[in-house]
Amino acid sequence: MKILKEIKKALGHNLPFVAFRNPNETLVTLFVQQSVDLHLFDDFSLSGYVFAPFDDIETAYLLQPDIVFTDKMEEGINLKTQKISEVEIIDAISKVKHISLVENAIKTIKNTSISKVVISRKEQVVLKDFDSVLAFEKLLYQYPNAYGYIWFHPAVGLWMGATPETLLKVKGDTFHTMALAGTQSYKGTTDVTWGNKELEEQKMVADFIKINLQNSVDKLLLSDVETVNAGNLLHLKTTITGTLKNVKDVKKIVELLHPTPAVCGLPKQESKQYILKNEDYHRSFYTGYLGEVNREGKTSLFVNLRCFTIENNHIANLYIGGGITSESNPENEWLETVAKSKVMKKILI
Numbered sequence: 001m002k003i004l005k006e007i008k009k010a011l012g013h014n015l016p017f018v019a020f021r022n023p024n025e026t027l028v029t030l031f032v033q034q035s036v037d038l039h040l041f042d043d044f045s046l047s048g049y050v051f052a053p054f055d056d057i058e059t060a061y062l063l064q065p066d067i068v069f070t071d072k073m074e075e076g077i078n079l080k081t082q083k084i085s086e087v088e089i090i091d092a093i094s095k096v097k098h099i100s101l102v103e104n105a106i107k108t109i110k111n112t113s114i115s116k117v118v119i120s121r122k123e124q125v126v127l128k129d130f131d132s133v134l135a136f137e138k139l140l141y142q143y144p145n146a147y148g149y150i151w152f153h154p155a156v157g158l159w160m161g162a163t164p165e166t167l168l169k170v171k172g173d174t175f176h177t178m179a180l181a182g183t184q185s186y187k188g189t190t191d192v193t194w195g196n197k198e199l200e201e202q203k204m205v206a207d208f209i210k211i212n213l214q215n216s217v218d219k220l221l222l223s224d225v226e227t228v229n230a231g232n233l234l235h236l237k238t239t240i241t242g243t244l245k246n247v248k249d250v251k252k253i254v255e256l257l258h259p260t261p262a263v264c265g266l267p268k269q270e271s272k273q274y275i276l277k278n279e280d281y282h283r284s285f286y287t288g289y290l291g292e293v294n295r296e297g298k299t300s301l302f303v304n305l306r307c308f309t310i311e312n313n314h315i316a317n318l319y320i321g322g323g324i325t326s327e328s329n330p331e332n333e334w335l336e337t338v339a340k341s342k343v344m345k346k347i348l349i
Contacts, residue, residue, distance in 0.1 A: 003028050003071035007133050011152065016063055018049050020149040020291075021140055022300070023164075026073040028140065031065030038155050039064055044251040047294040050301070051151055051159075054259055054283040055276065061153065062293070079138045082349040094121065095334055101278060102330040108274065109326050116204050117265035117274050119333070120321025122281045123341055125348055127314050136160060138347040143231050147302045149290065159285060161307030162343065164230035165262065167289045168254060170299040173244045175217070175253065179206035180228075181262050181323055182236035183336050190227040192234060197327040202236040204325075205261045208268075209240055212256045216249065217242040231306070231343045250299055254289070262323065263287035263303060284309070286319035306343045318344050 003019065007030060010017040016033040031049055041050050041062035052060035098121050105117050136150040139162050146162035169176040182198030202225060214220055223239040244253070264287070265271025275283075291301040308318045320340040322333050 001028065001071045001074060001137070003030050003069050004133050004137060006030055006032070006069050007136070007150070011132070014154045016153040018051075018063055018149060018151045018290075019136065020147065021073070023145050023147050028071050028073060030067075030069040030071075031063055032067040032069070033063050034066040036154055038153065041293075044254070044293060044299075045248075049151075049291065049295075050293050051156075051285060051288070051290045052258075053285050053288040054263070055272075056255075056258065058284075060288075061156065063151075063153070073140060077141055079134075079141050081138050081142050081346040083346075091123075094123065097121075097280075098334050098337065099330045102324055102328060102333045104278065105274070105324040106326060106328055106330070109324065112270070113267060114270050114274060115266045116201060116261060116323055116325050117271040118261075118263050118287075118321050118323050119275075120279060120283065120286070120319060121337060123318045123320065124311075125308075125316045125318060125345065127310075127316055127348060130310070130313060130316075130348070132158060132160065132310065135347050142347055143306075143343070145228075146230060146306070147291075151290065158310045159304075159307060160310075160344075161304060162231065163302050163305040163307065164228070164235060165260075165303040165305055167257060167260070167291075167301040167303050168250070168299065169301070170244070170250055170253075171297065173247050175242055175244060177209060177240045177257065179209055179222075179238040179240065179260075179262070180235050181205045183322065183340070184234050185339055186229050186232050186234050190229055190234060192227060194227075194236065197325055197329075198236060200327065201323045201325055202238070204266055206238045206240070208261045208266055209257065213240075213242065213253070216252060216256065217244055219243050232346075233339060233343070254301070258289055259287055260303065263305070263321070265323070283319065287321075306340065308344050308348075316344070316348055 019030040039062040041060040049063040143162040150160045152158045181202040220242040320337040322336045
């Protein structure tokens with residue numbers, strides 16, 4: 001793709017940019033900002049590309065494109081990706097720490113008003129001769145049904161991801177969001193059986209969105225729950241649609257949804273405070289949101305999952321987590337994060 005050369009050029013000139021591809025599409029778009037100005041984002045009437053953190057008291061940024069490139073993905077491309085063995089060398093310290101966090105979360109759920117909390121961790125992968133543009137190309141072809149992106153600002157850093165979760169799409173007065181929860185490995189079919197823990201988790205997310213939106217929107221509709229494939233994983237998904245009472249209500253809807261129970265927990269504020277107090281690292285933009293705002297009459301935002309950031313061009317920081325309920329099994333929750341980490345590990349080499 002010619003657009004890959006333009007991405008390399010922007011990186012070479014140290015210019016802020018974002019390149020992205022929508023789920024199940026072949027069009028890749030690149031926004032390049034010709035100044036290194038760091039635009040803060042706090043106004044949904046602005047136009048550009050937003051990159052927002054998990055914690056809304058932290059700063060969100062808006063990339064304002066001066067140059068826009070588009071290109072189509074080529075057919076028949078089969079880029080080699082890393083094969084991840086089912087048996088890996090496990091970081092014993094990380095495993096013990098994560099299981100301990102999950103055990104504490106389960107105990108908290110059983111003794112407080114919190115019914116679900118998402119516990120995550122950061123994993124570092126040492127890179128050799130890393131090529132971020134090649135990694136992005138691999139990501140696009142490896143995960144066609146995800147929202148794939150690469151985002152860079154010299155004052156912030158480089159992030160990349162392939163997220164399966166839409167936060168909010170708005171066109172005119174119609175909107176679309178989703179409840180996405182529950183995880184199991186994909187073994188060639190979506191015809192699978194789900195356990196009570198995953199079904200309960202999915203229902204919590206869907207109910208939260210319904211309750212929080214029903215007084216702020218019209219014609220709220222929830223689809224039946226379906227099993228969807230996202231790379232090497234399966235999730236439960238409910239599609240949610242409706243119409244805005246006022247087209248200027250986008251900020252209000254985002255504030256109601258973010259952070260969703262799928263990345264935070266329930267009740268939202270209590271679970272968020274639990275995360276900030278107990279996770280021993282800074283989530284930053286992981287489980288935040290990103291996407292176009294007021295571009296060609298549309299806003300299209302995604303939850304920042306299955307992502308990593310690059311440190312000093314030779315270390316990748318991967319972010320992975322899972323929803324914890326009273327029925328969670330700590331060992332299984334650890335294994336879920338291991339499975340999720342493979343999504344990004346496959347394209348890092």
